[in-house]
Amino acid sequence: MSDTTPLRVAVLVGSTRDGRFAPVVTRWLAGQLGRRGDLRTDVVDLTETPLPDVLPAFGEEPAPEVLEALARVSPRLAAADAFVFVTPEYNHSFPAALKNAIDWHNQEWHGKPIAFVSYGGLAGGLRAVEQLRVVMAELNATTVRNTVSFHNAWGAFDADGRVDDPAVEAAAKSMLDQLTWWAHALRDAKSVRPYAA
Template identity: 50%
Template sequence: MKLAVIIGSVRAGRFGPTVAGWFAEQARAHGGFEIDIVDLADFELPLELPPVPPMMDPDGPRPASVAALGERLAAADAFVIVTPDYNRGYPAGLKAAIDWFVTEWDSKTIGFVGYSGATGGILAIEGLRQVFNELNAHTVRNYVSFPRYYLLFDETGSLLDPAEPNAAAAAMLDQLHWWSAALTAARSVAVG
């Protein structure tokens, strides 16, 4: 099964690649997934959607960069969204990436890794759960959270005290694997 680890922040100076790199290591050690790190900063995603929203026309024309991202999302069996918490919510670029697609999220499993100053990204995660529920995706209960992330990683991007985050990642990966296997099987029956 393929797991897309999505870096949800595109701002300059972001910490998302460090957190995503740590999580990708955990996912590789888990062994249940082939990992694809998808950095939204690599795609030019317009905030303005087409006149006919993707929800009403999921196969409609897309700009080249949006189409390229769609191919990566469609190939995934599960996702982990790595997101900061900006002003009690998730980044606009991440919401644009979600809203451009419909079928790519449908009946797939999603987990979250959050980071921010005080909340550890939990407010962004809770908002994203509602969004993905509307897209018929299944979000797993477990998540990983890094409050005051700037105190938890050293200058090389390694965790200073990895035991608790590593255990949280392993538990979430177990849930992701179980649900993505179940939903992959269900999708194959629905299509076949």
């Protein structure tokens, strides 16, 4: 693939709670991604593509209905060059549905970069991001340093889901620039030799 081939970015929406704020944050993020000609976005919303809560025993083949559910998610994650996780913070951590989606997959994460957009109260979801970095390192993914974090998120967006804060726009650009750099570097490296997991 050439350097001009757009990168495929899968946005994984981590919250599945009723009344969740995730769609507002995700629409904003999709707008940021849509401004860039070098990126193509696929939003994977875990409410639209739910995965079973119980993983099979190690080495056991999933049931047919589980394979059907995975078929709606796994190929999209495998096709991605990079990821952005949109996550709230629940009890100083990230949502169970997001951990479940991560655990159902393995090679889909290998040798790919991940950025984070978090939201919440005073901490802005940053404790969720800290824990996600550790989890994704175990799955051979590379997390980018810069994040976008919405502190007291419900007050950060206007009624139309817009954010009128130049600092947030700058943070998003910096995060996506880092994600793009890593995605190109890792995609190029994997075109020369397979990732050694």
